[in-house]
Every structure is written in C-alpha cells, then in structure tokens.
Amino acid sequence: MNDYKLPDTGFVRLKAVLQHIPIGKSSWWAGVAEGRFPRPYKIGPRTTVWKVEDIRSFINSQEQTSKTQEGAKNANP
Numbered sequence: 064m065n066d067y068k069l070p071d072t073g074f075v076r077l078k079a080v081l082q083h084i085p086i087g088k089s090s091w092w093a094g095v096a097e098g099r100f101p102r103p104y105k106i107g108p109r110t111t112v113w114k115v116e117d118i119r120s121f122i123n124s125q126e127q128t129s130k131t132q133e134g135a136k137n138a139n140p
Contacts, residue, residue: 067079067082067083069083069115069118069119070115071115072115072116073114073115074104074106074112074113074114074115075112075113075115075118076110076111076112077091077111077113080113080118083118083122084118084121084122084125100121101113101114101117101118101120101121102117
C-alpha cells in the first residue's frame with residue numbers, strides 16, 4: 064500500500080483508513096451504513112474520524128477470516 068503507519072492511539076480520517084483497507088470511498092460508506100465496518104465519530108460538522116483501535120481490530124479480524132478461509136480451501140481439495 065504505502066509507508067503511512069497508523070498511530071498507536073487516537074483518531075484517523077477516512078483517507079488514512081483507506082490507505083490500509085483496499086476499498087473505495089463509496090463502498091466503505093456503504094459498509095459503514097450496513098454495520099460491516101467500524102462506526103465513525105463526528106468531531107465537527109464536516110469532520111468524521113475513526114478510532115485507531117477500531118480500525119486495527121477490523122484489519123486483524125479480516126486477516127483472521129482470510130486465514131480461516133484459506134485453511135478451509137486447503138483442507139478440501
């Protein structure tokens with residue numbers, strides 16, 4: 064992706080989130096509305112952020128799901 068690293072704590076804007084999750088803005092917002100992605104926080108009338116901890120948890124859960132699915136594929140040739 065790129066060299067940007069998530070901070071240890073705090074909040075990140077959408078641009079930083081999408082640097083770690085390969086999805087488009089519209090798809091991200093649809094997933095947020097459906098509850099598939101972490102919920103955002105409004106900190107101003109035009110400013111939306113996500114908790115770094117929530118984004119890390121989401122990324123880790125996606126990696127675990129991917130590993131589980133790969134294991135299932137390899138078990139059933």
